[in-house]
Amino acid sequence: QIQRALRSLCIPLERLHIMKGHMMQDMCKGLSRQTHTQAKVRMLPTYICSTPNGTEKGNFLVVELCQNLVRILLVTLYGDGNMSPQIVYKIFDMPEGIMQGEGEALFDFIAQCVSQFLAETTASDTSSSEERLPLGFVFPFTCRQTQLDKAELISWSKGFSCSGVVGKDVVQMLQSAINKQKLSHVDVVALMNDTVGTMMTCCTEGRPCEIAVVADKGSNCCFMAEAHLVETAEETSGRMCVNTEWGCFGDDGSLDDILTPYDKSVDEESSNPGQKRFEKLVGTLYLGEIVRHTLIALTAEKAVFTGTDTAVLRRKGVFTIQHVLDIINNEDGTTDVKRVLEVLGLQPSERDCGRVQQICRAVVGRAATLHAVGLAAILSYMCQTRDLETLMVNVGMDGELYKGYSRFEEILQSVSRLLSPECMATLLPSRDGSGRGAAMVTAVALRLAAQRCAVDEVLGPLRLTHADLQKVQALMRQEMERGLGKNTNATASVRMLPTYVSHTPDGTERGNFLALDLGGTNFRVLVVRVAEEGITMASEIYVIPPAIMRGTGEALFDHIIDCIMDFQTKQNLMTHTLPLGFTFSFPCQQVGLDKALLLTWTKGFTASGCVGEDVVQLLRDAAQRKQHSGLKVVALLNDTVGTMMACGYDDPKCEIGLIVGTGTNACYMEEMRNVGTVEGDEGRMCINTEWGAFGDSGCLDHIFTHFDRVVDETTINPGKQRFEKLISGMYLGEIVRQILLVMTEKQLLFQGRASQKLQTRNIFQTKFLSTIEHNGLALRQIRAILNELELDASFEDCVLLREVCQAVSLRAAQLCAAGLAAVVEKIRENRGLDQLSVSVGVDGTLYKLHPCFSHNLQKTLKDLAPKCEVSFHLSEDGSGKGAALVAAVASRAA
Ligand code: ADP
Ligand code: MG
Numbered sequence: 077q078i079q080r081a082l083r084s085l086c087i088p089l090e091r092l093h094i095m096k097g098h099m100m101q102d103m104c105k106g107l108s109r110q111t112h113t114q115a116k117v118r119m120l121p122t123y124i125c126s127t128p129n130g131t132e133k134g135n136f137l138v139v140e141l142c143q144n145l146v147r148i149l150l151v152t153l154y155g156d157g158n159m160s161p162q163i164v165y166k167i168f169d170m171p172e173g174i175m176q177g178e179g180e181a182l183f184d185f186i187a188q189c190v191s192q193f194l195a196e197t198t199a200s201d202t203s204s205s206e207e208r209l210p211l212g213f214v215f216p217f218t219c220r221q222t223q224l225d226k227a228e229l230i231s232w233s234k235g236f237s238c239s240g241v242v243g244k245d246v247v248q249m250l251q252s253a254i255n256k257q258k259l260s261h262v263d264v265v266a267l268m269n270d271t272v273g274t275m276m277t278c279c280t281e282g283r284p285c286e287i288a289v290v291a292d293k294g295s296n297c298c299f300m301a302e303a304h305l306v307e308t309a310e311e312t313s314g315r316m317c318v319n320t321e322w323g324c325f326g327d328d329g330s331l332d333d334i335l336t337p338y339d340k341s342v343d344e345e346s347s348n349p350g351q352k353r354f355e356k357l358v359g360t361l362y363l364g365e366i367v368r369h370t371l372i373a374l375t376a377e378k379a380v381f382t383g384t385d386t387a388v389l390r391r392k393g394v395f396t397i398q399h400v401l402d403i404i405n406n407e408d409g410t411t412d413v414k415r416v417l418e419v420l421g422l423q424p425s426e427r428d429c430g431r432v433q434q435i436c437r438a439v440v441g442r443a444a445t446l447h448a449v450g451l452a453a454i455l456s457y458m459c460q461t462r463d464l465e466t467l468m469v470n471v472g473m474d475g476e477l478y479k480g481y482s483r484f485e486e487i488l489q490s491v492s493r494l495l496s497p498e499c500m501a502t503l504l505p506s507r508d509g510s511g512r513g514a515a516m517v518t519a520v521a522l523r524l525a526a527q528r529c530a531v532d533e534v535l536g537p538l539r540l541t542h543a544d545l546q547k548v549q550a551l552m553r554q555e556m557e558r559g560l561g562k563n564t565n566a567t568a569s570v571r572m573l574p575t576y577v578s579h580t581p582d583g584t585e586r587g588n589f590l591a592l593d594l595g596g597t598n599f600r601v602l603v604v605r606v607a608e609e610g611i612t613m614a615s616e617i618y619v620i621p622p623a624i625m626r627g628t629g630e631a632l633f634d635h636i637i638d639c640i641m642d643f644q645t646k647q648n649l650m651t652h653t654l655p656l657g658f659t660f661s662f663p664c665q666q667v668g669l670d671k672a673l674l675l676t677w678t679k680g681f682t683a684s685g686c687v688g689e690d691v692v693q694l695l696r697d698a699a700q701r702k703q704h705s706g707l708k709v710v711a712l713l714n715d716t717v718g719t720m721m722a723c724g725y726d727d728p729k730c731e732i733g734l735i736v737g738t739g740t741n742a743c744y745m746e747e748m749r750n751v752g753t754v755e756g757d758e759g760r761m762c763i764n765t766e767w768g769a770f771g772d773s774g775c776l777d778h779i780f781t782h783f784d785r786v787v788d789e790t791t792i793n794p795g796k797q798r799f800e801k802l803i804s805g806m807y808l809g810e811i812v813r814q815i816l817l818v819m820t821e822k823q824l825l826f827q828g829r830a831s832q833k834l835q836t837r838n839i840f841q842t843k844f845l846s847t848i849e850h851n852g853l854a855l856r857q858i859r860a861i862l863n864e865l866e867l868d869a870s871f872e873d874c875v876l877l878r879e880v881c882q883a884v885s886l887r888a889a890q891l892c893a894a895g896l897a898a899v900v901e902k903i904r905e906n907r908g909l910d911q912l913s914v915s916v917g918v919d920g921t922l923y924k925l926h927p928c929f930s931h932n933l934q935k936t937l938k939d940l941a942p943k944c945e946v947s948f949h950l951s952e953d954g955s956g957k958g959a960a961l962v963a964a965v966a967s968r969a970a
Contacts (some may be wrong), residue, residue: 078224078434091334095330095334098115098451103117105117106118112307116326118319120318123223126315127275130518132523133353134210135150135152135209137211140273148168149163151512161512162509168189187407190259191259208263210262210519212266213266216270224265224266225267274506277508285504287300287458287470294476324353325354337369356442385423400436402416403417403462404481410426440477449495450493452499453934456498456499458460465498468500470501493502497857522966531806534818539919551770556898558571569771575763580745582728588927591960592959595661599617599618599620601640614796626687630698654708656707657959659714662681663676672691673688679739716735718733719954730915731745733918735894739768739800739806740920744767746760768804769800770895779802790837808842825873827870830867843925849927858877890933912943914946918949
């Protein structure tokens with residue numbers, strides 16, 4: 077019979093694995109918005125989103141409500157890594173009747189304790205009402221928290237049943253009671269569970285603690301979860317501490333198959349049968365009871381205490397946890413056992429003592445094992461949701477069972493290691509209970525609030541309102557009009573250059589063409605075959621050596637001809653004379669489709685003797701010098717036009733081309749009658765806006781931030797391309813870097829230490845924004861980027877870095893949308909339409925690869941131009957395909 081009883085208290089390993097799985101499932105259920113109301117493991121958000129970093133300092137008052145008593149503490153933190161806080165405390169016994177009386181009386185009593193404590197203990201610096209004194213409130217009951225300082229009591233437990241509190245905000249109740257005591261300089265800043273306090277207590281410098289287990293009368297655990305998984309709270313970035321309330325695990329029956337008859341008896345005799353099933357297997361309030369019921373059963377089977385009086389066993393609660401611990405903690409011999417049992421009024425034989433000891437060990441050992449199952453579930457959950465292969469984490473520990481049972485720690489370690497071999501938990505004993513932690517939570521809350529203010533101050537200027545964007549849109553429209561006007565064109569910042577492209581493709585274009593693409597990241601030569609079956613291309617990338625980019629124009633164009641001849645030779649095209657379209661992505665004053673004067677070089681080109689010259693002629697001259705007679709240049713175009721044409725081949729509604737890559741620019745189909753700079757009023761013409769220069773006249777100065785000005789000043793063209801410098805790939809990374817430098821200086825990032833690397837210009841690439849803003853915070857990649865920059869970043873640094881990147885890329889997308897809104901609205905008005913449906917062909921790596929840019933652009937455009945329905949198509953190789961199509965449309969029109 078003894079063996080049977082012992083076996084029933086022993087749970088096989090595979091069953092523990094299953095239980096861990098159930099616990100993890102229940103945790104997910106508790107966190108999910110859809111299922112949390114039915115979840116037994118409540119997973120309550122605590123609104124604690126940060127662990128202490130050691131810089132916290134000041135005086136903090138803590139109120140701990142415990143069983144039968146109230147503990148008031150004054151904790152002074154020195155910003156020294158929380159190594160040596162000064163703690164003064166006083167314990168107040170709760171008078172008879174308070175625990176079951178009126179809620180108001182309970183809170184009045186607590187406030188009186190606070191008042192008395194302050195009067196007795198504090199120096200002048202905390203009793204003066206000028207200095208605010210923040211208070212953290214440890215309230216160990218199940219609450220529905222909606223803010224750090226807002227928590228409705230869900231239900232009382234632990235013998236409390238004060239009236240008029242359930243459903244009320246307990247922070248509010250405490251604050252009112254405190255105010256009544258004329259202590260209005262005391263602010264209740266944070267409320268937390270005792271588990272959370274324990275976790276925080278165990279955090280010291282360089283040693284974050286992200287889990288706490290309290291193995292006490294009841295049992296509970298909290299841990300730092302990824303905030304976006306805590307769907308019951310609004311917070312989406314960073315982490316949040318979740319109070320699991322795992323004591324209710326098993327209330328849906330999932331533990332039924334391991335319950336012994338003794339557990340069932342304990343449950344039936346409890347005040348809440350069927351509830352808190354897990355807690356009733358592991359809480360010290362119940363372990364003695366389980367032993368007692370086991371002994372009752374064994375006595376009835378005559379396996380123990382035969383022939384002696386065992387009436388005492390029928391008294392509920394006679395076996396306390398202390399008795400049980402006394403019985404098992406003595407590893408050798410049974411003298412202690414005998415003594416304990418005799419004190420209880422039993423007359424054990426030597427054999428009885430051995431058996432009772434075995435039973436006690438089994439019951440308490442099982443409790444430790446079950447704690448390990450719960451801990452393993454938390455560990456594996458954290459490891460999985462943080463996308464880690466292995467997890468190393470510190471676990472704060474407290475409670476009667478942890479402290480009182482000598483093998484608890486060993487069992488917890490070894491079993492959780494078996495169940496979650498991928499995780500490595502280090503157990504840290506809590507020294508001062510939850511009080512010190514509560515002070516730290518309060519301190520962290522104040523630190524975060526101050527930090528939030530400082531961050532908002534830095535990022536505020538980058539945040540544009542709807543009205544700001546409307547104004548940018550209106551200004552763009554104004555500049556566009558000025559660019560189109562015959563007399564205003566010369567002074568307009570948006571040049572609105574005619575392209576002499578009058579038609580978008582209609583899909584009937586055919587033939588073989590050569591194309592050149594100069595002015596993007598690569599110089600390329602292509603052959604494009606436009607056939608009924610579709611467009612096919614072959615291309616070759618050629619290098620333009622920096623010496624040639626900055627040498628003479630002749631050398632540059634000679635080099636281009638060399639490349640063309642090389643390409644034609646390789647493609648067996650030397651004997652053919654194919655029409656050539658030249659994508660030349662620099663601002664040009666076009667006077668015909670095949671005649672374009674270079675206005676200025678950009679993007680690092682400075683070849684001499686080209687500005688003011690006809691680029692097509694320069695190419696033809698070079699061909700002549702190289703005696704290449706089979707070259708027929710029919711069109712020169714901008715990459716925006718190429719992009720529009722390439723998309724137009726598939727979608728006749730495509731009348732806009734947009735580039736968001738190294739730079740930004742747009743073109744669109746304008747009515748000839750509006751183009752003051754070209755003769756003729758019939759039909760349409762594609763206009764290359766060159767909107768990158770928008771703002772060069774100063775009209776956008778009001779939205780430029782300090783960071784934008786610094787970035788502008790360090791470019792090769794200060795004061796130029798101002799709009800582009802807010803939007804495009806060449807600059808966004810640098811803007812972010814400038815912000816990071818300022819934030820570091822303000823001690824908001826990297827503990828105030830910027831690496832040498834971060835001080836290097838252009839070291840922060842725009843592609844980093846894409847990685848950092850990628851959904852679900854790919855922490856490992858962010859760390860990798862920061863390590864590359866020799867920055868030692870905390871988790872919170874990563875979260876803030878992401879916020880910075882988001883602010884910069886969002887603004888870029890919004891400004892781009894404001895520009896585009898001006899364009900689509902102009903087209904709509906040109907055509908006298910109430911509603912315009914139009915497509916945009918887009919190219920550029922920033923637009924294509926950034927995770928949010930296109931979404932933000934489209935969303936903002938909808939807001940700014942609600943009467944236009946705009947669809948976006950990615951252009952596949954617009955510069956090549958588009959050049960061929962311009963050449964084809966030109967041949968057809970001719
Ligand atoms: P170009 O505009 O010169 O024709 P791209 O359209 O390829 O060339 O744009 C290149 C620019 O895109 C680079 O200057 C860089 O700033 C940016 N970029 C490159 N990779 C990414 C990325 N993954 N996410 C966002 N931007 C990127
Ligand atoms: Mg390009």
